[in-house]
Amino acid sequence: MSGIPWVLHVDLDQFIAAVEVLRRPELAGKPIIVGGRGDPTERAVVSTASYEARAFGVGSGMPLRIAARKVPDAVILPVDHEAYLAASEAVMATLRAQPGATVQVLGWDEAFVGVETEDPEAYAHRVQAAVLARTELHCSVGIGDTLVRAKVATGFGKPAGVFRLTAGNWLDVMGSRPTKDLWGVGARVSARLAKLGISTVAELAASNPQDLVPEFGPKMGPWYAQLGRGDGASVVDDTPWVARGHSRETTFQHDLIDPVQVEDAVRELTAHVLEDVEAEGRAVIGLTLKVRYAPFLTTTQGKKIPETSDRNEILARAMDLAAGIEAGRPIRLLGLRAEMAMPDDARKGHTPTRGGW
DNA sequence: TCTGGGGTCCTAGGACCC
DNA sequence: TCTGGGGTCCTAGGACCC
Numbered sequence: 001m002s003g004i005p006w007v008l009h010v011d012l013d014q015f016i017a018a019v020e021v022l023r024r025p026e027l028a029g030k031p032i033i034v035g036g037r038g039d040p041t042e043r044a045v046v047s048t049a050s051y052e053a054r055a056f057g058v059g060s061g062m063p064l065r066i067a068a069r070k071v072p073d074a075v076i077l078p079v080d081h082e083a084y085l086a087a088s089e090a091v092m093a094t095l096r097a098q099p100g101a102t103v104q105v106l107g108w109d110e111a112f113v114g115v116e117t118e119d120p121e122a123y124a125h126r127v128q129a130a131v132l133a134r135t136e137l138h139c140s141v142g143i144g145d146t147l148v149r150a151k152v153a154t155g156f157g158k159p160a161g162v163f164r165l166t167a168g169n170w171l172d173v174m175g176s177r178p179t180k181d182l183w184g185v186g187a188r189v190s191a192r193l194a195k196l197g198i199s200t201v202a203e204l205a206a207s208n209p210q211d212l213v214p215e216f217g218p219k220m221g222p223w224y225a226q227l228g229r230g231d232g233a234s235v236v237d238d239t240p241w242v243a244r245g246h247s248r249e250t251t252f253q254h255d256l257i258d259p260v261q262v263e264d265a266v267r268e269l270t271a272h273v274l275e276d277v278e279a280e281g282r283a284v285i286g287l288t289l290k291v292r293y294a295p296f297l298t299t300t301q302g303k304k305i306p307e308t309s310d311r312n313e314i315l316a317r318a319m320d321l322a323a324g325i326e327a328g329r330p331i332r333l334l335g336l337r338a339e340m341a342m343p344d345d346a347r348k349g350h351t352p353t354r355g356g357w
Numbered sequence: 358t359c360t361g362g363g364g365t366c367c368t369a370g371g372a373c374c375c
Numbered sequence: 376t377c378t379g380g381g382g383t384c385c386t387a388g389g390a391c392c393c
Binding site: 363367368370374 | 380381382384386388389390391392393
């Protein structure tokens with residue numbers, strides 16, 4: 001195959017809700033909210049809402065009980081990881097089967113596809129048709145000359161459409177939009193940019209990268225300036241992903257106070273984290289314990305330990321960290337992260353949101 | 358009845374070394 | 376008595392993404 005190299009960003013439309021509708025067709029067209037164990041009286045948040053539910057102002061990250069209040073008629077379903085993973089794998093297999101495609105998976109429901117073609121729109125439509133035929137799921141496709149432009153383009157294609165963003169039309173389309181619309185700029189960074197007199201993408205694109213260094217540091221400053229222009233890497237990298245670490249978090253339905261309960265919780269957390277680590281046969285080189293004291297004060301402590309894959313050793317280290325928990329103070333959440341030793345050649349992997357692009 | 362759970366990377370500042 | 380300058384390693388915390 002010959003042609004110009006293009007980056008396609010493929011993103012499934014309301015993925016989780018769509019998967020739920022597939023196995024329960026009677027839910028089609030209804031406001032669907034997926035989150036937690038599907039019980040709006042529990043502490044949990046929304047994972048996904050269908051378009052019908054979003055019309056009521058429900059979005060992911062919102063507390064489930066608030067969402068339920070906003071949409072009294074909503075169908076509220078529990079999160080079913082296995083079902084979404086299976087659907088995701090079918091989608092990714094379909095993408096990999098496309099002629100000339102290099103596939104870089106970004107998450108359950110999205111991936112970059114690198115391809116050389118004279119007609120990226122035609123290719124995108126073939127991808128959409130193939131995914132639909134194989135999985136009955138609709139997707140939107142962004143086309144770009146960089147990864148960032150392809151990723152941003154997808155938003156203009158939704159639902160089920162195709163949109164192209166290149167150096168040629170980037171500023172026309174994005175220039176007057178707030179910096180928050182960029183991939184990698186959230187509420188905090190956009191507020192800090194505004195403090196520097198930069199509110200729009202065009203203003204960020206025109207900024208001098210060095211001017212951003214005092215505020216954001218030597219890497220992030222220039223990185224944001226580049227992001228404003230939509231510039232960056234254009235190579236889709238299908239190198240298999242090597243996880244840097246694994247973590248588990250638990251929010252307690254009732255705050256923990258009893259130190260014995262806290263100890264048990266840390267022990268259980270450690271066991272869960274180790275399941276993931278051991279499944280990969282990796283060694284642990286660091287542990288971090290996260291504690292959220294009710295209501296919202298979150299602290300972290302820990303890290304570096306001598307490299308080991310010994311269960312008891314790791315458990316002992318985790319319990320050492322647990323000893324630093326303030327006694328008698330109600331705890332709402334506990335999290336444990338294990339940092340893993342990296343194979344030498346995998347240290348420099350691609351990453352969706354930072355550096356390298 | 359406010360705030361999930363899984364990730365990644367960057368930065369600031371202290372400790373320590375020569 | 377005063378106190379360089381470069382470097383590395385580490386922790387805690389911040390920010391963002393799906």
